[in-house]
Amino acid sequence: MGRKKLTAKQHEFLQFLIDHTRETGVWPTYREIIDHFGYNSPNSVTQNLKALHRKGHLTRDDQGYHLATRYQEQEEPGIPVKGIISAGTLQEAVEADLGTITLDMLFPNLDQIFAIRVSGQSMRGANIRDGDYVLLIDEDIPEGGIGAVLYDGETSLKRVHHDDEGLRLEPCNPEYDDIHIQPDVFEEVTILGRYVGHINDEGIHKKSGQGTPAVR
Incomplete structure (x- = not known):
């Protein structure tokens, strides 16, 4: 299944799944996802899972959803975003791990x-x-x-x-x-x-x- 571009919310949802499974070794429960994002119902979780599956970022079998192989093995390669810099007046540098710039961000579709x-x-x-x-x-x-x-x-x-x-x-x-x-x-x-x-x-x-x- 081909990889398709994610919306900002879908990317945030996927990143939570990646981080949770790497840190805990298990797939997050519906309750953990709802609490993290503040959803009002489990339907929001289901819709996001289906969207990620449809776009090729998740797989599915009888046991449920799983991260695609590339996410299980390593993070998607990209250019690290290491902070924020002012383009106006001088301001204090802000250092933070803001994720990565990937090819699908440079080239939609x-x-x-x-x-x-x-x-x-x-x-x-x-x-x-x-x-x-x-x-x-x-x-x-x-x-x-x-x-x-x-x-x-x-x-x-x-x-x-x-x-x-x-x-x-x-x-x-x-x-x-x-x-x-x-x-x-x-x-x-x-x-x-x-x-x-x-x-x-x-x-x-x-x-x-x-x-x-x-x-x-």
Whole structure:
């Protein structure tokens, strides 16, 4: 079952289950969960358990619910959040364990994202270079957006444009020519995914609102 993004409340609920089972070695009772969160009825517990199970964070058998294997073995890897710092006037530093920043926080719909390694320099102008790992999501590519397409048995990462002459695949490097695909062969074009970012030695580059990569 694929992992899906949790709401803030669901994440807090899951973290309580993880912390309780690690500290006590047993699954918390309904009463312990209700007392911890201040719920008015057991139905709130059931709804949260079902949501976490549906999103792939819990498993279920005849004995009840259990943490998914990755939570039983170790915490989900991420960047530790070690405190709070002021971005206004000088204030006393606040040190605290505020959890971690995980990939599903950086990339919503993480379960739909996959990576492909780039070969060539046609997208150099978008800061996507040979050897980078481009991150794609299984969605249509908007007009002028960057994405991966499959045509005539070959794949290409380009900016995608539609006009009266058909489909135009535009490189981000003047040394490369546009690729034109006539309307009568549109059915032979397969959209592999929409660009959402890429990874290289400099770090994670996430697509900004303007469609250009921004270093994270």
